[in-house]
Amino acid sequence: MERNDGFQLSRRKALAALGGVGVASAGAGLGTSAYFSDEESFENNSLSAGELDLKVDWQQTYNGPIPNGDGEVGEHPVNAYPDTAVDGQSYGDGLQDLDGVRYSGAGELDPVFDAADVPACCDCAEDEYYVTYGGESYCVSAISGDESTDEFYDYDTGEWSSLNDDIQRRNTTVLFLYEDDEGDIHLFIINNELDNTRSSDNGFVASVTVEGAEGSQWLNAAWIDQDEPGTDIDAYQDANGSNVATADWAWQNRKTDGGVLGTLDEDFALRVTPALNNAATYDGNSVFQDQTDIERLVLLDGDTSTEVVLEDTVGTDGDLDPIVIHSSCGIDSGAELDTPAVFRSQNYPDQEHLVELDDVKPGDTGEITFSLHLCDNPGYVWFMAGNFSQDGGTLTEPERVAMNESDPGSVTESDDTGTLADYVDVTLWYDDDCDNTYDEEMETPIFEGTLAGLMDELGVAEGADEESDDFSGMLGLDADPNDGDDVECFPAQEGFCIGFEWEVSTEVGNVIQGDSVGFDLGFYTEQCRHNDGSGPDGNGTN
Incomplete structure (x- = not known):
C-alpha cells in the first residue's frame, strides 16, 4: 500500500495455497454373500496461505x-x-x-x-484481553461472577487457604482476571491446592511483581491481602511515576496462598513477572533453597475449567518470563x-x-x-x-x-x-x-x-x-x-x-x-x- 501523503506504510504479502483430499480403500470378497472390506480416509485437509x-x-x-x-x-x-x-x-x-x-x-x-x-498485531474480541508469554500470544476472557472478590476467593482463616477448589491446581501457580458482581476487573493469583498430598515437607514459596503502564488508572489498585502468617504483600508507586505491586508468599505444606489485585481500570496494561521456587524472595531477600514444589504456571480463560498452560515444567530456578496483559489491542495500517x-x-x-x-x-x-x-x-x-x-x-x-x-x-x-x-x-x-x-x-x-x-x-x-x-x-x-x-x-x-x-x-x-x-x-x-x-x-x- 502506498499513499502520496508525505508518509507511507508499505507491505508485501507472499501467498501460496494448496489443498487436497485423499481417500484410499481396498476390498476383496469370496462367495456370494460374505466379503472383506477396508477403508482409510483423510478428510477436511487444508493448507492456508500465510500472511506478512x-x-x-x-x-x-x-x-x-x-x-x-x-x-x-x-x-x-x-x-x-x-x-x-x-x-x-x-x-x-x-x-x-x-x-x-x-x-x-x-x-x-x-x-x-x-x-x-504496542499490541499491534492482534485481533482479540471486544470482551477479550490480549496476553503474551514466552513469544506466544493468546486472547482470553475474564471469569465473570455474581460474587465479590472476597466471596469468590473464599479465604478461610482456620485453613489459612482459599476454599474455592475450582481455582486451585496442585503444585501450580494460577492467574486469571475476574469480573466481580459490580463489573470491576481484578487480577487473581493463587498458588497450590488445599490438602495437596503431593506437597513436600518444605512448604511453598512464590513471588510476583506486577507493573502497570503510566496513564492507566490501576495505581489505585491494591492487594486484597489474605493476611496470613508468612505473607509479605506490598503495593506502591515507584520513582518514575509508574505503578508497581509486589507480593512474596511463603506458606505451609498442603495449603494455598495468593492475593487479588484490583480494582483495575477499564483500560490497562500489566506486566506480571512470577518468581517461583528458588527465584522467590521474601521481603526482597533470597532466603529459600532447593524449592521445586511449584511445577506449572497456568492462566484461566473465561471459566475455571479452561486452562492456558504457560509453563508445564517450571523447574527449580523458577525464573520465568513476564506475562503481559493488555486490555486493548490491534491497530490499523496502510490504507x-x-x-x-x-x-x-x-x-x-x-x-x-x-x-x-x-x-x-x-x-x-x-x-x-x-x-x-x-x-x-x-x-x-x-x-x-x-x-x-x-x-x-x-x-x-x-x-x-x-x-x-x-x-x-x-x-x-x-x-x-x-x-x-x-x-x-x-x-x-x-x-x-x-x-x-x-x-x-x-x-x-x-x-x-x-x-x-x-x-x-x-x-x-x-x-x-x-x-x-x-x-x-x-x-x-x-x-x-x-x-x-x-x-x-x-x-x-x-x-x-x-x-x-x-x-x-x-x-x-x-x-x-x-x-x-x-x-x-x-x-x-x-x-x-x-x-x-x-x-x-x-x-x-x-
Whole structure:
C-alpha cells in the first residue's frame, strides 16, 4: 500500500495455497454373500496461505514554537499513532497511547511499556484481553461472577487457604482476571491446592511483581491481602511515576496462598513477572533453597475449567518470563488508516501530513520514533524515501545578500532553487528503548549527515518522480546490526523502533530564508523464507 501523503506504510504479502483430499480403500470378497472390506480416509485437509503484514506506529515531537503558546519555544508533541481522541475531538493529545494506556517515549513520565510493546498485531474480541508469554500470544476472557472478590476467593482463616477448589491446581501457580458482581476487573493469583498430598515437607514459596503502564488508572489498585502468617504483600508507586505491586508468599505444606489485585481500570496494561521456587524472595531477600514444589504456571480463560498452560515444567530456578496483559489491542495500517485525521493532535488540529511545519528556524529540532511490528511472519525490512524536492520560495533581500554578498542585485528568482536540505542535519538510528532520544553511547546509527545526504545515500534524485507514488530509494535494516555483516531478519510478533531526528543547523544564515523541502518516508518488508535479504532489486540497499 502506498499513499502520496508525505508518509507511507508499505507491505508485501507472499501467498501460496494448496489443498487436497485423499481417500484410499481396498476390498476383496469370496462367495456370494460374505466379503472383506477396508477403508482409510483423510478428510477436511487444508493448507492456508500465510500472511506478512507490516504495521507502523509513531511518536513525533518538535522543539520549536509551541502552538498557542504565546511565543513560548520548547519540545512538545506533534502527533502520534495510536493516539486516543480526547474531549470529544477526533484527535488526541499527540502522545502515543492505546485507549488510555501510554506507550510514548515523549512526555514528562516514562511509561512501563514503550512503543515496541504496542499490541499491534492482534485481533482479540471486544470482551477479550490480549496476553503474551514466552513469544506466544493468546486472547482470553475474564471469569465473570455474581460474587465479590472476597466471596469468590473464599479465604478461610482456620485453613489459612482459599476454599474455592475450582481455582486451585496442585503444585501450580494460577492467574486469571475476574469480573466481580459490580463489573470491576481484578487480577487473581493463587498458588497450590488445599490438602495437596503431593506437597513436600518444605512448604511453598512464590513471588510476583506486577507493573502497570503510566496513564492507566490501576495505581489505585491494591492487594486484597489474605493476611496470613508468612505473607509479605506490598503495593506502591515507584520513582518514575509508574505503578508497581509486589507480593512474596511463603506458606505451609498442603495449603494455598495468593492475593487479588484490583480494582483495575477499564483500560490497562500489566506486566506480571512470577518468581517461583528458588527465584522467590521474601521481603526482597533470597532466603529459600532447593524449592521445586511449584511445577506449572497456568492462566484461566473465561471459566475455571479452561486452562492456558504457560509453563508445564517450571523447574527449580523458577525464573520465568513476564506475562503481559493488555486490555486493548490491534491497530490499523496502510490504507486502513484514517488519513489525514491520523496526523492531527491538540497542538496541530489541521495537519494533513506526518511532517508539516512551516516556520522552522535555525536551531529547531524534530524527531519521529517509528515502531514497526511484523505480524504473522518474520521479514527483512527496508527504510524508504522518495519524492524529494526543494523550493526556494520567495527571494528576500537578506537571502540575495547571503547568496552573493558582492553583488546581491544579480541574484534572480531562478537562482533560488532551495537549499534547505543541505542545512538540515539528520540522524537515523535503531532506537532500542523507543524513547525518542538518540543515545550515542548505547544505540547504533543507521545514517548521520544532512537530509540531502540521506537522499543521496538512498539514491533519491532531487525532483525525480516528483508526482509519483513510488519510492525510489531503499536502505536495508538489520535486526542485529552489531553482529557481523550478515543482515538478520526481524522476528514476527515483536516490535522494534527506528528513530529519525532532524535539526536545522545554527550555523546557517539567511541563505535558507523561505526555502522548503518535501520528501516521503516509508518502510518495506519481504518475508524471510525463500528470500536472502537482497531486496526487490537484488542489492540489498537501493
